[in-house]
Amino acid sequence: MTAHVIDGRALARKVAEEVKAGMAALPRAPGLAVILAGDDPASHVYVNSKVKLAREVGFVSELVRLPADVTEEQVLAEVAKLNARDEIDGILVQLPLPGAINTLRVMAAIDPAKDVDGLHALNAGLLSQGAERGLIPCTPLGCMKIIQSIVPDLTGSHAVVIGSSNIVGKPMAALLLEARATVTMTHIHTRDTRFVCRGADILVSAVGKPGLVRGDWIKPRAVVIDVGTTRVPKPEGGHRIVGDVAFDEAKDIAGAITPVPGGVGPMTIACLMENTLKAARFRLAAAGRVIPGVAALQ
Numbered sequence: 001m002t003a004h005v006i007d008g009r010a011l012a013r014k015v016a017e018e019v020k021a022g023m024a025a026l027p028r029a030p031g032l033a034v035i036l037a038g039d040d041p042a043s044h045v046y047v048n049s050k051v052k053l054a055r056e057v058g059f060v061s062e063l064v065r066l067p068a069d070v071t072e073e074q075v076l077a078e079v080a081k082l083n084a085r086d087e088i089d090g091i092l093v094q095l096p097l098p099g100a101i102n103t104l105r106v107m108a109a110i111d112p113a114k115d116v117d118g119l120h121a122l123n124a125g126l127l128s129q130g131a132e133r134g135l136i137p138c139t140p141l142g143c144m145k146i147i148q149s150i151v152p153d154l155t156g157s158h159a160v161v162i163g164s165s166n167i168v169g170k171p172m173a174a175l176l177l178e179a180r181a182t183v184t185m186t187h188i189h190t191r192d193t194r195f196v197c198r199g200a201d202i203l204v205s206a207v208g209k210p211g212l213v214r215g216d217w218i219k220p221r222a223v224v225i226d227v228g229t230t231r232v233p234k235p236e237g238g239h240r241i242v243g244d245v246a247f248d249e250a251k252d253i254a255g256a257i258t259p260v261p262g263g264v265g266p267m268t269i270a271c272l273m274e275n276t277l278k279a280a281r282f283r284l285a286a287a288g289r290v291i292p293g294v295a296a297l298q
């Protein structure tokens with residue numbers, strides 16, 4: 001039987017609608033600022049989609065563009081300016097950053113209450129403790145929504161996450177663990193990744209290596225989530241986007257699978273809107289505004 005192909009665009013539209021509805025209770029529109037440094041074409045596409053959706057849902061959104069030769073101090077100065085502006089609820093620094101800029105130092109400079117990428121150590125720590133008030137990185141948050149649209153209760157499921165990045169692999173594993181799955185992570189030094197993956201009821205690949213996950217890596221009826229989005233040049237010019245999973249092989253074995261494009265990517269952007277709304281709600285409550293359903297932080 002062929003796998004159910006999960007429609008990430010439709011799920012993302014639903015999240016965006018929920019965000020729009022959630023804004024009704026706020027005294028002002030949430031503000032999202034995106035910093036984009038350098039000329040990476042893929043980053044430009046992603047950032048444009050973020051700013052566009054933010055405006056569509058009714059946020060105030062602004063883009064700070066910096067040149068490819070920007071210094072770390074200049075990026076930090078932009079972050080500091082946005083930290084100081086009360087009407088900005090969410091700050092996102094698009095990755096990768098150019099040159100020798102230290103990503104962890106930049107993430108550490110973002111006000112954790114505005115860290116809508118969930119990459120500040122405080123938010124990463126809150127996630128590892130299972131605390132609900134932290135901000136969760138957008139891609140794993142989107143993956144969880146996709147997975148739970150297929151398997152609402154993950155108790156006892158075996159989930160395997162391929163890749164151990166701060167932005168996807170580690171937070172993904174933490175979320176799956178919190179949802180009571182038994183979680184295994186594999187990475188570059190794992191000895192027999194295929195063997196580990198074959199035991200997975202839920203398989204998430206976040207490596208960026210086209211075709212890494214072959215059909216015979218997949219347990220029959222597993223839910224397969226493909227986070228990879230690699231741009232591969234086409235002989236006739238232009239490019240196509242390919243995932244980590246050999247889709248044509250996997251679709252005959254998996255129970256459900258995300259396509260690339262049209263799977264995880266759109267959910268990443270929709271979850272950024274959800275995080276920005278969450279940040280705005282908490283910040284407004286912390287400032288003494290009464291926001292239904294949000295207790296002021298201690």
Ligand SMILES: Nc1nc2c(c(=O)[nH]1)N[C@@H](CN(C=O)c1ccc(C(=O)N[C@@H](CCC(=O)O)C(=O)O)cc1)CN2
Nearest residue numbers: 045046093094095096117138229261262263265266268
């Ligand atoms: N600060 C951040 N930087 C990066 C993140 C992130 O979450 N925060 N993730 C990735 C890139 N990314 C978001 O920024 C992202 C990647 C892919 C998509 C997406 O919608 N992909 C489409 C295809 C789009 C295309 O034509 O290229 C799809 O899969 O359907 C959205 C966001 C690294 N950087």
